Amino acid sequence: MMEEVNEVTSTLSVDIQSIKVTEVVKDGATLTFLIESEKLSGTGVYHVDRTYDDFEWLQQHLFSQEEVSGIQGVIFPPLPVKAQANASAKVIKQLGILGLGEWQAYCKAMETFVRQIAAHSILGKNNAVEIFLTSSDPPGRHRVRKNIFNRLSQAMEGMRNEGHKDVDEFFQTERDHNLVFTGCAKTAAERFLDVVQTEQKIAVACGHFSTALRLCVEQGEDPDQLDFSKVCVKLSEVFESIQKNVTSVAENNVSTLGLGLDLESRYQEAEKEMLNRRTCKLVELETTRRNAEKAKPVKKAAMEEVKKAAETEFDHISGVAKEEIARLQAARVKMLQQALVQWCEKQLLTAKESADQFNQHLQAFRGMA
Structure with missing residues (x-):
């Protein structure tokens, strides 16, 4: 859970350039993204599956780092709007070019989001990024703290x-x-x-x-x-x-x-x-x-x-x-x-x-x- 992540500087154990969202699996209304990344040690590959809630968990966790000096000057990599298996016209309009055709474009956008966070000099040091990329236990599926009122107020x-x-x-x-x-x-x-x-x-x-x-x-x-x-x-x-x-x-x-x-x-x-x-x-x-x-x-x-x-x-x-x-x-x-x-x-x-x-x-x- 988000509360269980320690705010400590961590070195990613994955090769950032190897991070790929290889596939999206549809299960009813739920979309699951398969993420692959090579271990920095060269001894293997991480394979994790993440829902959109997991991506939101990562984003919101990074947003909430109020104790990190200068964090409010960071331009946070933007997370694409949530896609749906059977999206309404309104959702498709919000998605824009990412809502057309198959899922390749959307997967590429999600891949770019993760890579940019992992490569960021401040955000990439957060332990939540390591957990997101390597943990077999989905970090945000059961409980997501969205801080929606705080962000709305801001x-x-x-x-x-x-x-x-x-x-x-x-x-x-x-x-x-x-x-x-x-x-x-x-x-x-x-x-x-x-x-x-x-x-x-x-x-x-x-x-x-x-x-x-x-x-x-x-x-x-x-x-x-x-x-x-x-x-x-x-x-x-x-x-x-x-x-x-x-x-x-x-x-x-x-x-x-x-x-x-x-x-x-x-x-x-x-x-x-x-x-x-x-x-x-x-x-x-x-x-x-x-x-x-x-x-x-x-x-x-x-x-x-x-x-x-x-x-x-x-x-x-x-x-x-x-x-x-x-x-x-x-x-x-x-x-x-x-x-x-x-x-x-x-x-x-x-x-x-x-x-x-x-x-x-x-x-x-x-x-x-």
């Missing part, structure tokens, strides 16, 4: 302080940029989702038309009927090829640039949460300073100590936050670059394969003529 406080002027130009600029980028990233992900859904609809329509053409084939000895039937069969094959091509294009879009845009959108929101937490701490600090200034002589010394402690904490949070922002910006460029390169490579390969297939169809039509 979110509401963050919204109230969004317009508060920052004392640091760096963070004010970052907040302004984040406000714009969050909207742009969300819009880009939504528009790309529209493109993929349209491609899927086109693929389905091509499949239906291919089937309809097959129904036009007639048996008989009439030469005209035989010629017409041959043309229908060849056209049906052409539209089958078009269906496969458009389906592959849509799948490529989801597995490359689609995942990249989705992660970018969720990380912009995660950065926004961190910036809001820091702004709330700034408001608390300013309140503490005012209280120290107004304190009566008998309480002056005590209030000054409180003020110094608040300043030290705020400075540490700001230092961690600057490092996190720099790390995220570097990772963001690399991630989007990688997604674009993979997207181009896969689409070029699909285009080449389709061109070869369509050339064969063209030669077949010329032979018929």
Whole structure:
């Protein structure tokens, strides 16, 4: 259980780059993810199964580390919205690109979430990460402390302080940029989702038309009927090829640039949460300073100590936050670059394969003529 995890610095016994969510198993309405990771010692492989509750357990446990210095300056890796075996339209809309097709994209997103936590310089040291990756006993399935009211309170406080002027130009600029980028990233992900859904609809329509053409084939000895039937069969094959091509294009879009845009959108929101937490701490600090200034002589010394402690904490949070922002910006460029390169490579390969297939169809039509 969460209460049983000791808050001690731990060294992961797994190779972070080897962490994989290999499969998802559906049992009624429950989804179980199979996670594989190689032992750092090279002596074997860990195999664990985790439900979404287990992922939430890990996330919420990391959220609750209030005693870790500077934790409120951390940009927490964003956990995807909970998927369901028979998801409603509302859930699919929340999932976006991760709600399309099979489970490969969603498994990849969950894999990315775990890897980023394990690789994090602060979060990866928490013993909960080691337990999540190696324990045969599911850590969060029986009891999950969600701290929902605490997080809701923080979110509401963050919204109230969004317009508060920052004392640091760096963070004010970052907040302004984040406000714009969050909207742009969300819009880009939504528009790309529209493109993929349209491609899927086109693929389905091509499949239906291919089937309809097959129904036009007639048996008989009439030469005209035989010629017409041959043309229908060849056209049906052409539209089958078009269906496969458009389906592959849509799948490529989801597995490359689609995942990249989705992660970018969720990380912009995660950065926004961190910036809001820091702004709330700034408001608390300013309140503490005012209280120290107004304190009566008998309480002056005590209030000054409180003020110094608040300043030290705020400075540490700001230092961690600057490092996190720099790390995220570097990772963001690399991630989007990688997604674009993979997207181009896969689409070029699909285009080449389709061109070869369509050339064969063209030669077949010329032979018929």
